[in-house]
Amino acid sequence: MAEQYSNPTRRRFLSGIGASTAVALSGCSGGPSSSSDDGNSESQAADAVQFLNNDIETVGGVTQSQLTIENTAEEALDFTVSVNLLIGTDGIYGDLTDSAEVSIPAEEQADTSLDLYDGDNLSRLAIHEIQNGYFSLAYAVDGTEVSFQEFGEKPRQYVSFKIRYDGEWSGALGTEGGQRSISGVGDSHLPVDNSASIVSGNAQKRDTGSSALTVQILVDGDVVAEQSTTAEYGVAQVSESI
Known part of the structure; x- marks a missing residue:
């Protein structure tokens, strides 16, 4: 496709x-x-x-x-x-x-x-x-x-992971079924297995910027977990039972 x-x-x-x-x-x-x-x-x-x-x-x-x-x-x-x-x-x-x-x-x-x-x-x-x-x-x-x-048959819920940052970042995203590496520049919105019962994710700045890096877990578009960091090379991480 x-x-x-x-x-x-x-x-x-x-x-x-x-x-x-x-x-x-x-x-x-x-x-x-x-x-x-x-x-x-x-x-x-x-x-x-x-x-x-x-x-x-x-x-x-x-x-x-x-x-x-x-x-x-x-x-x-x-x-x-x-x-x-x-x-x-x-x-x-x-x-x-x-x-x-x-x-x-x-x-x-x-x-x-x-x-x-x-x-x-x-x-x-x-x-x-x-x-x-x-x-x-x-x-x-x-x-x-x-x-x-x-x-398409509607899943029981839509689960996603969002990174909000204006610079370069890298991290990981996982469920009870496994974990994968993620990276990017700027904001990103990533799909998660809709059948997951536990979701965890993190992202780290790849620069010395002072602006906030925020990670979020969303269910059906609503934020259910969030954490931010403004530190140089700072890390933000979240975990949530869905």
Whole structure:
């Protein structure tokens, strides 16, 4: 899955998702609605358009939803189509949206694209969640949701380890299942095995900076353990039963 960030010209987002999304979208809209006296164009568009195809592609590093939309009404429609990508439960690791203005003559089709995410701009944790299928996609027409899909079975909890520092650091992160070395420059947010019952981690400054280095253990986005140090080459460490 990691190779999807190597800028292929056309690739499925996750195995099977492109096809399943197209089926869900094409079946989510009702038939064309007649014009009403109050001119409610929003509800008319949501009822009248159908999504015939949804190819998920990576173009220039940006993963996009390439949509083919049909206007089944007997008149032209102008509307806004949008997508919301939530990474992790309720979007705790990312909430991304994009929209496009679409005009389709009566009983014709049009193609449009919506950006889902730029892999280069996501945190390691967000990429980890997407690659493991913990995300949802919601499509809307003029603000009316016409399709919602959630991928990946929700774990009992989301556990992560966060290092906050503006310089270079190194340390270790572990659970009862083992420990691994970690290192980096600047803030970092790392995934932890969601089945862990004990989490411990530490980080040490690799310089003489006086700014604070902080380590945190988070469960479902909430900090449950935290420690900081401002000492030169200082070490901060935490451990918590989950």
